[in-house]
Amino acid sequence: MIGLINKQDYTVSEFERIERDLSGSKLAWVKAIRKSAMSRFLKLGFPTRRNEHWQFTDIRPITEIPFKLGMKVDFDVTRAREIIAAYPFGAIPSHQLVFVNGNYSPELSSLQGGDDFVVGNLATFLETDLQDVVESHLARYADVENHAFTALNTAFFHDGAFIRLPKGRAVNLPVHLIFVSSALHEPLVSHPRVLIVAEPDAQAAIIESYIGQNGEITFTNSVTEIAVGENARIDHYKLEWESPKALNIHTIQVQQDRNSRFTSHSISAGGALVRNDLNVIQAAEGTESTLNGLTLLAGRQHVDNHTTIDHTKSHGTSRELYKGVLDGSSQAIFNGTIIVRPNAQKTDAMQTNKNLLLSERGLVNSKPELQIYANDVKCKHGATVGQIDPDQMFYLRARGLGEMEARRLLIHAFASEMISRLELEPLRVSMEVFISNWLVSDRRDSSDVETE
Amino acid sequence: MLEIKNLYAKAGEKEILKGINLQVNAGEVHAIMGPNGSGKSTLAHVLAGRDGFVSTAGSVLFEKKDLLAMTPETRAREGVFLALQYPVEIPGITNTYFLRAAVNAIRKYRGLEEMDPMEFLPWVREKAKLVSMDQAMMSRSVNDGFSGGEKKRNEILQMVVLEPKLAILDETDSGLDIDALQIVAKGINALRNKERAMLVITHYQRLLNYIEPDVVHVLFDGRIVKSGGKELALELEKKGYGWIEEEVKSARPVSVA
Numbered sequence: 174m175i176g177l178i179n180k181q182d183y184t185v186s187e188f189e190r191i192e193r194d195l196s197g198s199k200l201a202w203v204k205a206i207r208k209s210a211m212s213r214f215l216k217l218g219f220p221t222r223r224n225e226h227w228q229f230t231d232i233r234p235i236t237e238i239p240f241k242l243g244m245k246v247d248f249d250v251t252r253a254r255e256i257i258a259a260y261p262f263g264a265i266p267s268h269q270l271v272f273v274n275g276n277y278s279p280e281l282s283s284l285q286g287g288d289d290f291v292v293g294n295l296a297t298f299l300e301t302d303l304q305d306v307v308e309s310h311l312a313r314y315a316d317v318e319n320h321a322f323t324a325l326n327t328a329f330f331h332d333g334a335f336i337r338l339p340k341g342r343a344v345n346l347p348v349h350l351i352f353v354s355s356a357l358h359e360p361l362v363s364h365p366r367v368l369i370v371a372e373p374d375a376q377a378a379i380i381e382s383y384i385g386q387n388g389e390i391t392f393t394n395s396v397t398e399i400a401v402g403e404n405a406r407i408d409h410y411k412l413e414w415e416s417p418k419a420l421n422i423h424t425i426q427v428q429q430d431r432n433s434r435f436t437s438h439s440i441s442a443g444g445a446l447v448r449n450d451l452n453v454i455q456a457a458e459g460t461e462s463t464l465n466g467l468t469l470l471a472g473r474q475h476v477d478n479h480t481t482i483d484h485t486k487s488h489g490t491s492r493e494l495y496k497g498v499l500d501g502s503s504q505a506i507f508n509g510t511i512i513v514r515p516n517a518q519k520t521d522a523m524q525t526n527k528n529l530l531l532s533e534r535g536l537v538n539s540k541p542e543l544q545i546y547a548n549d550v551k552c553k554h555g556a557t558v559g560q561i562d563p564d565q566m567f568y569l570r571a572r573g574l575g576e577m578e579a580r581r582l583l584i585h586a587f588a589s590e591m592i593s594r595l596e597l598e599p600l601r602v603s604m605e606v607f608i609s610n611w612l613v614s615d616r617r618d619s620s621d622v623e624t625e
Numbered sequence: 626m627l628e629i630k631n632l633y634a635k636a637g638e639k640e641i642l643k644g645i646n647l648q649v650n651a652g653e654v655h656a657i658m659g660p661n662g663s664g665k666s667t668l669a670h671v672l673a674g675r676d677g678f679v680s681t682a683g684s685v686l687f688e689k690k691d692l693l694a695m696t697p698e699t700r701a702r703e704g705v706f707l708a709l710q711y712p713v714e715i716p717g718i719t720n721t722y723f724l725r726a727a728v729n730a731i732r733k734y735r736g737l738e739e740m741d742p743m744e745f746l747p748w749v750r751e752k753a754k755l756v757s758m759d760q761a762m763m764s765r766s767v768n769d770g771f772s773g774g775e776k777k778r779n780e781i782l783q784m785v786v787l788e789p790k791l792a793i794l795d796e797t798d799s800g801l802d803i804d805a806l807q808i809v810a811k812g813i814n815a816l817r818n819k820e821r822a823m824l825v826i827t828h829y830q831r832l833l834n835y836i837e838p839d840v841v842h843v844l845f846d847g848r849i850v851k852s853g854g855k856e857l858a859l860e861l862e863k864k865g866y867g868w869i870e871e872e873v874k875s876a877r878p879v880s881v882a
Contacts, residue, residue, distance in 0.1 A: 562713075563676060564713045565713050565715050567675050567676060567697060567713075568709070568712070568713040568715065569715075569723075569726075569727075570674075570696065570697040570698045570701070571673050571674070571675075571697050571698075571700075571701055571706075571707055571709075572701055572723070572727035572730075572783060572787065573698055573701035573702050573727050573730040573731040573734070573787070574698060574726055574727060574730045575698050575730065576696070576698070578726070578730070579698075582718060582726065583715070583718075585717070585718075586715060586716065586717025586718045586766075587717060588717075589717045589718075590716070590717055
């Protein structure tokens with residue numbers, strides 16, 4: 174029974190036994206990080222709905238399903254290849270790194286030439302002379318103290334990606350990290366870890382795709398740390414496309430230096446239970462953060478987006494727009510925190526959350542949290558939940574469009590604002606195709622995770 | 626082409642139309658005038674099949690078919706077009722895309738081949754010139770951020786492109802300055818021919834200076850109380866609607882509680 178990860182197995186002795194096989198187990202600093210994260214996790218425990226940041230998301234499936242650590246299980250490369258081939262964004266030209274159940278797959282990865290920067294799997298870099306760079310950034314940003322899943326990931330991560338953009342380097346092709354969850358025989362868990370370090374004036378687009386096969390029960394608990402150096406620019410894409418029975422908890426922690434730009438696109442179309450924590454700290458003056466989100470839900474899918482933008486210094490700008498399309502009895506949560514610290518004068522922050530309910534059983538919880546401690550700032554927020562507009566429906570039908578077609582067109586129109594923001598053209602084009610297919614698909618109640 | 630017999634209809638809970646009788650033949654342009662609240666827009670919406678406007682008695686035949694039994698899209702596909710008084714904004718759908726979707730929905734219904742973008746774009750560009758609409762407006766979202774005049778021109782463009790058999794224009798002239806009015810009138814006149822009928826609903830006579838009607842009807846309290854030639858419109862312009870009210874009251878016994 175090696176590596177069983179269910180509630181009662183999260184013990185110090187189990188951890189110590191598993192830890193020996195994790196990457197960097199011979200490095201004192203890695204051991205220290207893991208150990209303190211584990212002890213923090215044991216203090217925090219899994220969050221319950223009594224915790225206000227988890228009040229709408231019941232994580233019991235995670236604690237009640239006996240997940241086995243994915244790194245302990247051999248994976249089938251052919252099968253993983255098929256899953257990638259079926260994925261709408263699997264063929265986007267990129268520097269591609271593939272992980273299957275948390276294990277790096279060199280066979281499925283392909284690093285294109287031409288762009289001169291550091292990219293590869295994290296476990297390897299823990300054994301190179303770059304480990305100093307890794308050490309100075311890894312687990313320095315993500316919050317182990319208060320976030321149980323981040324602590325759990327920090328204790329148990331085995332592999333993931335390390336990307337370092339040298340000063341002034343603009344990478345032409347996007348970096349595409351594909352995390353395949355494939356659990357044919359038993360539920361599997363993985364704890365991928367991503368570290369992105371952009372030195373001053375560097376620029377790159379990074380895509381993280383989480384994908385899986387229909388019907389398979391997997392749990393992915395990811396942590397991504399991004400350090401955006403002075404005047405650097407990072408575009409980050411998180412695409413959640415896992416099995417409708419998959420569980421996905423992902424924390425993205427971003428640290429922005431002076432005059433840097435960070436843009437996030439978070440699109441969730443897969444998974445049964447998805448929780449995205451996106452925390453951006455504007456650590457210096459003049460930073461720009463743009464957070465775009467789109468959720469397309471059906472059946473019993475549940476997506477919980479928690480974002481925090483922490484304006485700590487002056488002249489920071491943030492623009493946030495999250496949209497949700499909910500069919501079936503799906504549920505979308507949006508919790509957007511904006512903090513403006515006393516030193517963050519001239520902050521300009523705007524947050525919007527819009528939701529379109531396609532059925533009467535869909536549920537939206539939208540909660541803005543503005544904490545403003547400076548006086549010379551502009552902060553706006555707004556949230557809407559609505560159904561298809563009957564006047565728009567009539568207008569389209571009065572011009573000859575059938576009811577179904579008119580409806581699809583209006584849903585598409587709602588989502589298209591987010592699609593048009595995708596700056597990577599191949600991604601935008603594929604997304605258009607995906608949305609069109611999604612709109613005509615038979616979205617039955619396919620997502621279903623037993624909690625009893 | 627259009628035969629309305631003793632039509633009663635409600636807007637929401639309120640009875641608005643109280644026995645409309647009207648026959649419009651191919652090639653004719655009928656103006657329907659009347660004071661605010663007389664039922665002009667309700668008539669337009671009942672004919673187009675908008676939710677919330679329900680006929681309670683009477684019948685409407687369009688080319689001998691029961692118009693009221695059809696869905697809004699079937700009416701459009703059969704050749705009925707309503708230019709709305711308040712065109713709806715649809716952010717996220719470009720004007721060109723919307724027009725092509727509409728044209729193809731109707732072509733498909735009529736057994737014609739759908740137009741692909743390569744074929745459609747130059748064709749619609751020509752049509753757009755008629756209402757002085759430039760390429761930039763065609764690439765914008767439907768009516769999104771359009772001025773009042775631009776929205777009305779867009780309605781006329783849709784009509785020109787969809788080539789209906791019966792066009793119902795609901796207060797298309799309202800809120801237009803004289804330049805926009807002339808553009809709109811030019812578009813409407815370009816469509817006049819002996820196969821096509823038009824129902825021009827308006828509060829003012831102004832539009833009828835540009836679009837000469839064959840018949841003018843006065844709608845009052847849900848009924849057509851007077852019909853005549855184009856000179857009736859001029860008379861209304863001069864004298865207002867007050868005298869119509871007087872005429873109706875003296876002709877109809879008023880029940881006193």
